[in-house]
Amino acid sequence: MSASPPNDAVPDARDLARELRHVVNQGASASALDPDEVPGLLALACVAGPAQESGIPAQAQLVIVLKHLLEPEKGSNNTTPSSQQPEVRRALALLLGIADTTKGKDSATRRTRAKNYLHDDLMPPGTFNRRHVQPLLELLADELVEYDSKYRMRDTHDRLAEKLPASPALAVLWLDRFQYYYRIWSDLSGLETDLTVYLRVRHDPQTTPSQLETRRRTALWYLARFFLHLDQFIDQRGGLWLLSDEEQAQRVADAVSLLNFHPPCTEQGRSWLSFAALEQPVPAFHRFTRKLDEDDAGTLILARWRAWLEACQCDNQSPDEDCELHIVLRQCGRYLEIIDREWNRIVEWFTGPPGKSVITAEQVAEMNLRWRIPAVATEDELRPST
Ligand SMILES: [Zn+2]
Numbered sequence: 001m002s003a004s005p006p007n008d009a010v011p012d013a014r015d016l017a018r019e020l021r022h023v024v025n026q027g028a029s030a031s032a033l034d035p036d037e038v039p040g041l042l043a044l045a046c047v048a049g050p051a052q053e054s055g056i057p058a059q060a061q062l063v064i065v066l067k068h069l070l071e072p073e074k075g076s077n078n079t080t081p082s083s084q085q086p087e088v089r090r091a092l093a094l095l096l097g098i099a100d101t102t103k104g105k106d107s108a109t110r111r112t113r114a115k116n117y118l119h120d121d122l123m124p125p126g127t128f129n130r131r132h133v134q135p136l137l138e139l140l141a142d143e144l145v146e147y148d149s150k151y152r153m154r155d156t157h158d159r160l161a162e163k164l165p166a167s168p169a170l171a172v173l174w175l176d177r178f179q180y181y182y183r184i185w186s187d188l189s190g191l192e193t194d195l196t197v198y199l200r201v202r203h204d205p206q207t208t209p210s211q212l213e214t215r216r217r218t219a220l221w222y223l224a225r226f227f228l229h230l231d232q233f234i235d236q237r238g239g240l241w242l243l244s245d246e247e248q249a250q251r252v253a254d255a256v257s258l259l260n261f262h263p264p265c266t267e268q269g270r271s272w273l274s275f276a277a278l279e280q281p282v283p284a285f286h287r288f289t290r291k292l293d294e295d296d297a298g299t300l301i302l303a304r305w306r307a308w309l310e311a312c313q314c315d316n317q318s319p320d321e322d323c324e325l326h327i328v329l330r331q332c333g334r335y336l337e338i339i340d341r342e343w344n345r346i347v348e349w350f351t352g353p354p355g356k357s358v359i360t361a362e363q364v365a366e367m368n369l370r371w372r373i374p375a376v377a378t379e380d381e382l383r384p385s386t
Pocket of ligand 1: 312313314319323324326
């Protein structure tokens with residue numbers, strides 16, 4: 001049976017931290033937890049949903065979630081705050097009885113083990129209980145809120161894909177995300193096109209030096225816009241790649257990270273490009289290219305870019321695996337493919353039967369048009385006129 005759609009209410013971390021005290025007192029085992037003491041924890045979508053789906057008690061699912069957060073499997077892409085601090089994670093696992101060494105132990109033993117792990121034998125247990133337990137639980141509560149929000153987003157994505165009822169508020173959040181994803185999509189699509197055309201025409205005697213230079217510069221313009229839109233995604237939406245599942249999200253994150261690394265830009269060059277692409281009032285290629293010529297930093301970036309393009313001596317049919325330009329081309333393709341596939345999975349939910357959709361078919365068509373901006377110059381413009 002499919003669980004009902006998650007609601008929009010964001011759980012309160014302070015309430016959850018208070019309820020976690022009960023888990024510390026009783027130990028994290030399904031049979032020990034009193035549902036009346038932990039109503040907020042059991043009502044979390046990431047607890048209630050999977051429990052209903054697999055027909056297990058919510059308390060058991062809560063223990064599974066806690067274990068997942070505190071003892072993630074090796075290689076899993078768990079980027080919660082405490083995964084940045086493995087010692088905090090370990091202390092919480094000892095405290096709650098998630099760790100093998102404290103599982104089934106009484107509360108005093110678990111508290112002492114956690115205290116000794118984080119501090120030392122000399123700290124009195126009372127001091128640890130008064131000063132240190134609550135901050136640890138607050139950290140865990142924050143993580144639960146974050147984990148639950150990711151769960152609800154993924155669950156909504158599945159519902160949209162299956163055309164099941166879903167929370168309109170969360171569906172709108174997906175639209176918002178894809179708007180960011182598709183700004184980057186447009187940049188990478190332009191970059192991919194320009195690099196491909198550049199490679200095809202660079203040795204063609206009919207291509208004039210000025211045509212080739214324009215192509216180099218439009219490619220750089222798309223790269224600059226990619227840096228800009230990636231920065232905006234990080235500043236405004238935290239930069240977390242959320243997609244239908246962890247694997248797709250990881251593949252996109254890897255592609256973006258390679259696209260950040262392989263073009264020949266220093267940190268300063270990258271931020272110069274990002275700023276140049278932001279040019280007000282309207283971002284425009286002609287302003288960008290003028291800036292490249294007028295500014296010393298721009299001239300240097302352009303010189304590096306030319307050298308980087310020329311370093312590719314591949315045969316277009318069988319490119320070298322280690323060639324930087326071809327790595328960039330491949331990663332552009334990977335990003336475009338995954339984002340399109342993920343968007344295409346859910347787009348019909350929004351355009352569903354009349355009266356049921358959140359947005360109209362016209363709005364979706366407009367978004368497709370606006371997001372998937374084609375490359376500025378078409379291939380024909382580079383072909384010599386006959
Ligand atoms: Zn190459």
